[in-house]
Amino acid sequence: MSDIRDDAPLTTSKNRTAVDEASAILVEPKGDALVGRTVTINRPRAELYAFWRDFTNLPTFMDNVARVNVLDEHRSHWVVKAPAGKTVEWDAIITEEKEGELIAWASAEGASVPNSGRIDFRDAQGYRGTIVTATILYDPPAGVVGRMVAKLFQREPAIQARRDLRRFKQLMEAGEVATAARNPAQHQQQQEE
Amino acid sequence: MRALTWHGKHDVRVETVDDPEIVNPRDAIIRISSTAICGSDLHLYDGYIPTMQAGDILGHEFMGEVVEAGPGSSLRKGERVVVPFTIACGRCYHCGKQQYSACDNGNPADNQDLGQALYGQPMSALFGYSHLTGGYAGGQAEYVRVPFSDVGPIVVPDGIEDDRVLFLSDILPTGWMAAENAGIEPGDTVAVWGCGPVGLFAVQSAFLMGAERVIAIDHFPHRLELALKFGAETVNFEESKTYEALMEMTGGIGPDACIDAVGLEAHGFFVDNVIDQIKASTFLGTDRTHSIRQAIIACRKGGRISMPAVYGGFVDKFPLGALMEKGLTLKTGQTHVQRYLPALLAAILDGDIDTTFLISHHLPLEEGPEGYRMFHDKQNEVTKVVLKPGMAATH
Numbered sequence: 001m002s003d004i005r006d007d008a009p010l011t012t013s014k015n016r017t018a019v020d021e022a023s024a025i026l027v028e029p030k031g032d033a034l035v036g037r038t039v040t041i042n043r044p045r046a047e048l049y050a051f052w053r054d055f056t057n058l059p060t061f062m063d064n065v066a067r068v069n070v071l072d073e074h075r076s077h078w079v080v081k082a083p084a085g086k087t088v089e090w091d092a093i094i095t096e097e098k099e100g101e102l103i104a105w106a107s108a109e110g111a112s113v114p115n116s117g118r119i120d121f122r123d124a125q126g127y128r129g130t131i132v133t134a135t136i137l138y139d140p141p142a143g144v145v146g147r148m149v150a151k152l153f154q155r156e157p158a159i160q161a162r163r164d165l166r167r168f169k170q171l172m173e174a175g176e177v178a179t180a181a182r183n184p185a186q187h188q189q190q191q192e193e
Numbered sequence: 194m195r196a197l198t199w200h201g202k203h204d205v206r207v208e209t210v211d212d213p214e215i216v217n218p219r220d221a222i223i224r225i226s227s228t229a230i231c232g233s234d235l236h237l238y239d240g241y242i243p244t245m246q247a248g249d250i251l252g253h254e255f256m257g258e259v260v261e262a263g264p265g266s267s268l269r270k271g272e273r274v275v276v277p278f279t280i281a282c283g284r285c286y287h288c289g290k291q292q293y294s295a296c297d298n299g300n301p302a303d304n305q306d307l308g309q310a311l312y313g314q315p316m317s318a319l320f321g322y323s324h325l326t327g328g329y330a331g332g333q334a335e336y337v338r339v340p341f342s343d344v345g346p347i348v349v350p351d352g353i354e355d356d357r358v359l360f361l362s363d364i365l366p367t368g369w370m371a372a373e374n375a376g377i378e379p380g381d382t383v384a385v386w387g388c389g390p391v392g393l394f395a396v397q398s399a400f401l402m403g404a405e406r407v408i409a410i411d412h413f414p415h416r417l418e419l420a421l422k423f424g425a426e427t428v429n430f431e432e433s434k435t436y437e438a439l440m441e442m443t444g445g446i447g448p449d450a451c452i453d454a455v456g457l458e459a460h461g462f463f464v465d466n467v468i469d470q471i472k473a474s475t476f477l478g479t480d481r482t483h484s485i486r487q488a489i490i491a492c493r494k495g496g497r498i499s500m501p502a503v504y505g506g507f508v509d510k511f512p513l514g515a516l517m518e519k520g521l522t523l524k525t526g527q528t529h530v531q532r533y534l535p536a537l538l539a540a541i542l543d544g545d546i547d548t549t550f551l552i553s554h555h556l557p558l559e560e561g562p563e564g565y566r567m568f569h570d571k572q573n574e575v576t577k578v579v580l581k582p583g584m585a586a587t588h
Contacts, residue, residue, distance in 0.1 A: 042286050128286055159306075166302035166315075174282035174298045174341065175265065176217040178318070180328040182338055183214035 011036025011135060022135060027095040028106040030116040031137035035158040039165040042129035043172045045121045049100045051172065052119060061167035061177060063191065064160050075108070088112050114139045132168070134161050195582065196250045196334035197561040202240035203569075205251065205562050213330065213338035218265035221342035223274065227355040228255035228332045228558075230568050230578045231278075231363060232389045233503050236456075237322070238565050242505065244307060244324040252580075253278035253320040254362040255332025256355060267343035274346035276339055277530035278363040280318035280329060283344030294527035299341065300327045311506075317527070333561060335582045347534040350542070357541055359579065360390070360548045366533040367501050368394025368454075372402050374499035374524035375450035382406040384439055384448035384491065385425070386484040388416035390551055390577055391501055392454035396425045397546060399452075408442060410435055413573040419550065439491045447493035455484035456502030489515050489523075500525035551577045557584035 010018045011034060022036075023029035041048055051057055055068040055076050066079040066087060074094045082088045090111035096104040096118070104118035117136035124131045138157055167177045181187035196210045213222055231254050236242050256275040262268045280299035281288050287295040296317045300308070304324055305315030311325075321331015330337060339346060349358045368391045375383055383399045385392050388411040399407050400423065409420035410428045417427040428438045439448055488498055489512050498521055516523065540546045553576045556564045564578040 040286070042284065042289070162306070163302040166305060169285075170282070170298040170302070173284045174219075175284075176219060178282075178299055178301045178327075178340065179216055180301055180304070180318075180330070181216050182330050183211060184216055186211070187216050 009036060009038070009133070010034070019137070022137060025135070026106070026116050026118060026137065027104060028093075028116060029137055030106050030111075030114040031139045033138055033140050033157070034136070035138075035161050036133065036135045037158075037161045037165050038131060038133040039169050040124050040128055040131050041169045041172050045123055045130040046100050048130050048132060048172060049103075049121050052168075053097075053103060061171050062160070062164045063167070064164075080113075090115075132165065134165060136161060194335040195558060196330070197252065197558065197580070198247075199237060199245055199249045199251055200247045203238060203566075205238065205565050207559050207561055208248075210248075210250065210334075213336050215261055215263045216338065217340060218263045219341050219343055220263040221259055221266045221268045221339045221346070222261040223255070223257040223276065223332075223337050223339055223346075224260045225255050225257040225332055225335060225337060225558075225582050226273075227257070227359050228252050228334075228580050228582075229359060229362075230254075230333075230561075230564055230580065232391070233322070233456075234565070235569055236503060236505075238569060242323045242325075244328075246324060246328075249321070249323070249328070250330040250334050251321045252331030252333030252337075253322055254359065254364065255320075255337065256349070256359050256362065257332075257337075260336070262342065265343065268346060268348070272348050273351060274348055275358050275361045275534075276320070276332065276337075277345045277347075277361075277366075277534070278320055278322075279345075279527060279530050280320065280327065280340060281344055281531055282341050283531075288344070291529055291532040293529040293531040295529075304328055319527070333558065333580055335558070345531060347538060349538065353542070354549075356549045356552055356579065358538065358548075360394075360551070361530075361534055361537055361541075363528065363530065364390040365394050365537055365546070365548055366530045367391050367528040368396075369398045369533055369537060370526075370528050371395040371452050371454060371499050371501035372398035372404075374497075374501070374526075375399065375452055376497045376499075376522070376524075377402045377404050377450060379403045380405050381449040382408065382443050383450045383452065384408045384410065384488070385420075385452045385454055386410045386488055387454035387456075387502070388413070388420045389454060389572075392416075392452070393419055393423070393551065394548070395452050395454055395501070396420050396423050399450075400424055401545070404450075408439065408448065415573045416576065419576070422550070435487060436491050443493070447491055447496065449493055450497040450499065451488035451492045452499045453485045453488045453502045456504060486510065486512055489521065492519065492521055494519045496521055498523045501528070552579055554578045555584065556580055557586055558582040560587060 010022045019034045022034050059065045064081045069077040076092050079087050079089050091108035092105045095106050106116035107114050115138035120133040122131045170177050194212050198208050259268045259272045279294045281293035281296035282298035285297040299318030308316035316326050318327030320329050372395050381404045383404045385395050388409050396407050407425040409425040411417050412431045558580045561580050567575045568578050
């Protein structure tokens with residue numbers, strides 16, 4: 001291989017150094033496991049950015065986020081579901097933002113799951129709307145074993161990121177998050193699982 | 194409510210389950226008046242489709258009356274609607290291109306992983322057809338929850354009988370799209386493998402689109418008779434050699450377009466003797482062979498293959514060389530039902546298309562399991578079973 005990198009995103013790299021390279025694009029990288037996912041959403045960039053930037057909206061499509069409290073312009077408090085009915089909490093700080101383009105964050109000191117990442121919003125070609133990319137670095141709780149346990153309970157960040165972005169797309173395009181539940185009681189039960 | 198549920202291979206039951214309710218703003222609740230058993234339900238019945246769960250409510254061909262509509266629905270209480278089997282949001286890129294069966298948003302996010310792993314992109318959602326396609330409860334029940342009800346269901350006039358419009362839900366638009374995908378040109382000869390409901394509607398549609406001759410292929414005499422009624426010539430593959438017959442009937446050219454309306458349970462194919470059967474012949478000479486393979490081999494050079502038939506996985510000995518060397522075009526896919534509904538409803542109301550000939554049996558929902566057994570075991574005489582909730586017992 002030559003030294004020239006191809007155009008594929010870092011999150012698809014076969015090379016372990018991708019984590020270091022991804023860290024380089026974050027102002028304040030935290031964590032050493034890299035996940036990323038891209039989705040195209042048939043809505044204007046400004047609308048998607050505005051919805052996401054109001055962090056209190058995020059639990060409507062992020063199934064594992066119990067709630068987000070906005071503390072000030074840059075700081076928010078996150079309560080996230082963990083395996084076995086537990087929750088983990090941390091403060092997140094916005095490290096960089098560009099209106100309509102980019103939101104980057106890092107967890108504050110003392111977070112039980114140190115994490116950082118960025119959400120990029122770009123215009124899609126051919127009037128397809130907006131391309132949204134999530135790039136997340138995190139420290140798996142209790143290392144590799146914790147990551148496997150989390151995967152077992154489907155709270156593994158790679159799975160969550162993929163599904164959260166799909167739900168974000170459903171909510172923004174269709175106006176609601178698709179569910180096969182036959183009634184509200186069943187819907188509630190499925191969300192708690 | 195009462196509903197027909199799946200419990201395993203050849204085990205369906207009518208049980209009492211929770212009533213459906215409005216969950217999302219665009220939902221509607223429909224009280225079912227008629228719901229049919231589809232040939233593709235037999236794939237579930239025979240256990241060919243993965244990701245079924247015990248207790249899943251079956252049924253994707255249904256119609257009825259709106260009893261409740263969410264604030265985002267365009268439907269009103271009391272309206273009679275036929276519901277497409279494909280669940281489409283109407284607002285994603287694919288829906289914008291009228292590729293409704295490729296909708297990005299109908300399938301719940303958690304259910305999309307398997308389709309993505311199997312096919313490279315997640316599957317869209319269908320009613321009552323496994324968790325790969327969403328895990329939505331189907332319409333072989335007294336009531337059903339219909340998501341995105343402002344996009345899918347078509348309102349039908351009060352006076353028209355269920356039997357005349359029920360098949361707008363799946364098999365009529367599927368047969369129509371099959372003919373459309375065959376790219377029929379005036380003077381064409383079109384061959385149709387399989388004279389089940391989709392094949393028979395494809396025969397009718399092909400003539401309406403300008404085909405000069407349609408050749409229908411099956412082995413059930415009664416089904417071939419129905420094809421004959423619509424003006425098709427027939428080949429019974431148990432009586433005649435299909436490839437040779439098609440070549441002779443088309444003056445050695447081969448059909449201009451071939452429609453495979455059989456699919457993954459082609460008789461005599463999906464059994465253990467398949468490999469032997471292939472090895473024992475060139476697969477041109479056997480009659481009970483896989484329909485898509487035969488369609489490709491029989492098709493004329495530069496011709497068109499349309500494949501409405503359902504396939505789920507991998508096919509061995511696929512004649513890729515014939516496809517390339519003869520320069521064939523292959524079109525397929527789940528039906529974009531919503532795209533065809535207004536025109537097909539109009540054709541029914543104008544008397545251009547008749548679908549009632551197909552129905553051989555009406556049964557109460559309670560006798561649904563018997564309906565599956567009959568449809569499965571007696572495909573010659575049982576062409577279509579329509580289940581009616583509330584109908585009096587037949588015995």
